[in-house]
Amino acid sequence: xxxxxxxxxxxxxxxxxxxFFLTAPLFGILLGIFFFFSPFEVISNQYSPEAIGAVHxxxxxxxxxxxxxxxxxxxxxxxxxxxxxxxxxANIVHTSLTLGTLLLAAYFLFSIKIxxxxxxxxxAVAFLTFSYYSIKLLFKVQFxxxxxxxxxxxxxxxxxxxxxxxxxxxxHMSSNIGESHYVFVNAHALFGIFGFAVLLIMGVAFQVxxxxxxxxxxxxxxxxxxxxxxxxxxxxxFIFLYLNFDIxxxxxxxxxxxxxxxxxxxxxxxNRKRPVFDVTxxxxxxxxxxxxxxxxxxxxxxMESNYVLAILFAFGFLYSLLQGMVYKIIPFLAWFHLTSxxxxxxxxxxxxxxxxxxxxxxxxxxxxxxxxxVAYYINPLIYLAAVLxxxxxxxFLINCITAVLKYKDIANTDPMDMSAFK
Amino acid sequence: MESISSxxxxxxxxxxxxxxxxxxxxxxxxxxxxxxxxxxxxxxxxHHFDMEEKVMFEAFExxxxxxxxxxxxxxxxxxxMRQILDQLNADIQSxxxxxxxxxxxxxxxxxxxxxxxxxxxxYAMADAHLGADVAKxxxxxxxL
Numbered sequence: 001x002x003x004x005x006x007x008x009x010x011x012x013x014x015x016x017x018x019x020f021f022l023t024a025p026l027f028g029i030l031l032g033i034f035f036f037f038s039p040f041e042v043i044s045n046q047y048s049p050e051a052i053g054a055v056h057x058x059x060x061x062x063x064x065x066x067x068x069x070x071x072x073x074x075x076x077x078x079x080x081x082x083x084x085x086x087x088x089x090a091n092i093v094h095t096s097l098t099l100g101t102l103l104l105a106a107y108f109l110f111s112i113k114i115x116x117x118x119x120x121x122x123x124a125v126a127f128l129t130f131s132y133y134s135i136k137l138l139f140k141v142q143f144x145x146x147x148x149x150x151x152x153x154x155x156x157x158x159x160x161x162x163x164x165x166x167x168x169x170x171x172h173m174s175s176n177i178g179e180s181h182y183v184f185v186n187a188h189a190l191f192g193i194f195g196f197a198v199l200l201i202m203g204v205a206f207q208v209x210x211x212x213x214x215x216x217x218x219x220x221x222x223x224x225x226x227x228x229x230x231x232x233x234x235x236x237x238f239i240f241l242y243l244n245f246d247i248x249x250x251x252x253x254x255x256x257x258x259x260x261x262x263x264x265x266x267x268x269x270x271n272r273k274r275p276v277f278d279v280t281x282x283x284x285x286x287x288x289x290x291x292x293x294x295x296x297x298x299x300x301x302x303m304e305s306n307y308v309l310a311i312l313f314a315f316g317f318l319y320s321l322l323q324g325m326v327y328k329i330i331p332f333l334a335w336f337h338l339t340s341x342x343x344x345x346x347x348x349x350x351x352x353x354x355x356x357x358x359x360x361x362x363x364x365x366x367x368x369x370x371x372x373x374v375a376y377y378i379n380p381l382i383y384l385a386a387v388l389x390x391x392x393x394x395x396f397l398i399n400c401i402t403a404v405l406k407y408k409d410i411a412n413t414d415p416m417d418m419s420a421f422k
Numbered sequence: 423m424e425s426i427s428s429x430x431x432x433x434x435x436x437x438x439x440x441x442x443x444x445x446x447x448x449x450x451x452x453x454x455x456x457x458x459x460x461x462x463x464x465x466x467x468x469h470h471f472d473m474e475e476k477v478m479f480e481a482f483e484x485x486x487x488x489x490x491x492x493x494x495x496x497x498x499x500x501x502x503m504r505q506i507l508d509q510l511n512a513d514i515q516s517x518x519x520x521x522x523x524x525x526x527x528x529x530x531x532x533x534x535x536x537x538x539x540x541x542x543x544x545y546a547m548a549d550a551h552l553g554a555d556v557a558k559x560x561x562x563x564x565x566l
Contacts (some may be wrong), residue, residue: 077535080543210532214442217432258476273442274530276523277447332531339528348524349531 012072012086014232014337016405019094022400023328027101027317028393033107034384034399035372040379053108058100058314060123063197065324068093068130070329070368071200071255078147078207080138089133098124113173121168128346131155146223150203153231155193164188168347180242183218193232194254199227199320204325205265212328213281215272220262255299278350283324287365290316293402311372315365315389323365323396329357330400334407342415352403361399364392426478426552427545429560433470434537439528448514448522463512464507471500473563481559482548492544499536503529527531 035043042048071092075081083089103119106112129250134155141148143356171177210217217223233253239248265288269281294312297303331352338346371385444459479493491541507528549556 076540078542080539143542145542148542207538211438211537212530214438224456272444273439275442275446276527278527332528334531348521349527350520350524 011076011336012083014333016086016090017069017073017329018362018404019090019268020065020072021330022397022404023098024062024065024069024095024322024326025393025397025400027057027065028396029390030061030105031057032386032390032393034105035389036383038095040382043382044305044376046306046310047077049108049111053105055107055310055314057101057105058319059192060097060104063314063318063322064127065097066326067197067200068097068126070325071130071134073329073333074204075134075137075151078145078151079366081141082136083133083137092127093130096129096192098120099125100124104405107172111335116172120166120173122225124162124166124292127158127165131159134157145207146227147203147207149224150199150206150227153227154196154200154203157191157199157231158180161192161196164191179270183238183241186241190237191234193313194230198258199230199373201321202261203316205261209265209268209284212270213269214274215268219266220258223265226261230254231256237396238365244249251299254294254345258295259292262288262295279355279362280328281329282322282362283320286362287317287321290369304378308373308376311369315369315372320365323361326396326400327353330403334403338407341411343410344408344415347406352406353399354402357395357399358403361395364388364395368392423557425545425558426548427541427554430470430474430478430545431541433473433501434541437463437467437470438533441501441526441533445523445526448485448526450521451452451517451519453514458512460511461533467503467507469566471504471564475500477562477564477566478548481552485551485555490537492547494546496540497534499532503532503536506532530561 034050034057038050038054042050043054045051054160055119072083072086075083099120100122103115103122107116107119111198138152138155140150168181168188171181171184176422206218206223209215233250237247237250266285268367269284269288290312294309294317297309297312303309331349334352335346335349368385368388371381371388375382375385436561440459441464444456444463447453449455475497479496483489484495500542506525510522510529513525514517548559552559
């Protein structure tokens with residue numbers, strides 16, 4: 001429609017993004033417990049079922065969970081793309097993603113085959129629903145910005161990742177692991193990580209960094225061409241993998257591009273015009289630095305095991321950024337919905353969550369990453385790393401709940417309750 | 423030829439910079455300068471709203487016949503921002519730095535979300551619908 005996305009009413013109800021954001025730290029706690037009880041040599045071996053289970057607890061329960069929640073909020077604003085029945089949509093996607101993730105993890109951990117069957121079904125529902133709607137809505141957008149273009153590619157990558165994932169799941173179901181199995185596994189990982197996660201982060205960064213920090217834009221050619229190049233490279237990579245060609249040159253290309261992205265992002269943040277300090281800035285900077293470091297490790301293939309790379313990329317780059325984003329979005333939504341409903345005394349953005357506790361969360365988060373990495377050399381430290389990770393996620397959860405409760409306390413009062421005026 | 427989109431987007435950025443420099447003054451606890459920067463920012467922001475509400479939105483509404491559509495929502499959001507300006511002013515006068523930054527963060531988020539909607543949809547729509555009249559609309563806005 002003509003005025004799609006321009007109305008306040010078309011933002012989804014606040015319960016939609018909140019349920020996704022509050023679920024992610026729960027999966028974080030679960031993942032921490034999982035690290036605590038798994039022997040190091042098992043969890044650090046990328047081919048072990050336990051490690052694959054851990055990876056999916058993260059990518060589905062935390063990464064996809066937050067991305068799905070945030071996209072339902074961002075699509076109307078950034079792209080004028082509105083989901084018509086937001087509650088129904090959120091119910092379907094959130095429930096099936098949560099159950100699917102738990103079941104898939106149960107399959108990898110306890111080899112319960114039926115869990116794989118049902119889990120894959122739930123995940124198919126969650127991801128196909130999400131990708132169907134995001135592709136449909138984003139490809140209808142008339143006026144394209146670099147962010148919308150990147151989001152379109154993200155939505156296509158979501159779909160491709162799911163198809164590959166379902167294909168892999170079906171070969172697990174039939175215990176028919178063929179010669180080309182790892183071609184599909186690698187392609188699934190590549191489309192998921194570089195396509196689904198990084199393309200979206202790029203698109204969001206193009207918009208969010210310059211606007212919210214009053215900072216330099218990413219260079220236009222970079223904004224317009226790079227996401228498309230990454231998308232194309234993913235297909236080339238798939239073909240190379242299939243034909244068993246050496247992919248070093250492609251790894252180099254990805255590394256150069258992502259290093260450049262990290263560099264431009266950090267440069268823009270450092271030269272920002274707003275003096276305002278907030279912890280989300282730390283999260284952004286940490287995240288982009290971790291992206292750079294992990295790409296260098298990826299390129300060098302320096303380590304026998306991909307454990308350190310996975311820790312730095314998943315927790316260092318992705319989770320840092322996601323946490324920073326959630327800490328920015330939750331208070332804003334709480335404030336925005338309350339003021340839009342006409343409440344007069346609404347806390348300011350900084351009063352929903354005490355910054356002190358966000359800082360504690362940040363320190364815990366960083367310490368857990370450092371210890372996870374050091375545990376590669378001194379294995380028993382994994383216990384401490386896991387405990388810190390759990391505590392960090394509990395604090396993340398508490399901080400988010402605090403804001404939600406403050407919101408609820410006010411939302412439960414009557415905005416028009418100004419007795420003197422009655 | 424300057425489009426509505428490029429002209430008003432540029433003005434958004436200019437307001438953002440005024441805003442940042444006001445925040446800088448508050449961060450340095452230079453309250454007198456903060457007041458001056460606030461006045462300048464307020465002036466420019468309200469001028470921006472006027473250019474839209476009195477010129478561009480009017481032209482858009484006349485051309486498309488849509489008065490209850492996007493421009494109405496934009497007017498409502500302008501109103502929301504006008505109210506926050508008063509809070510900022512009060513914080514500067516009572517020299518309450520912490521509260522100021524809480525409020526300024528709210529205004530920033532609101533402003534940017536609003537800007538995204540305008541820059542990504544409304545301005546592009548206006549340029550498309552107003553066609554040959556774009557130059558005149560831009561000129562009228564500049565004259566205001």
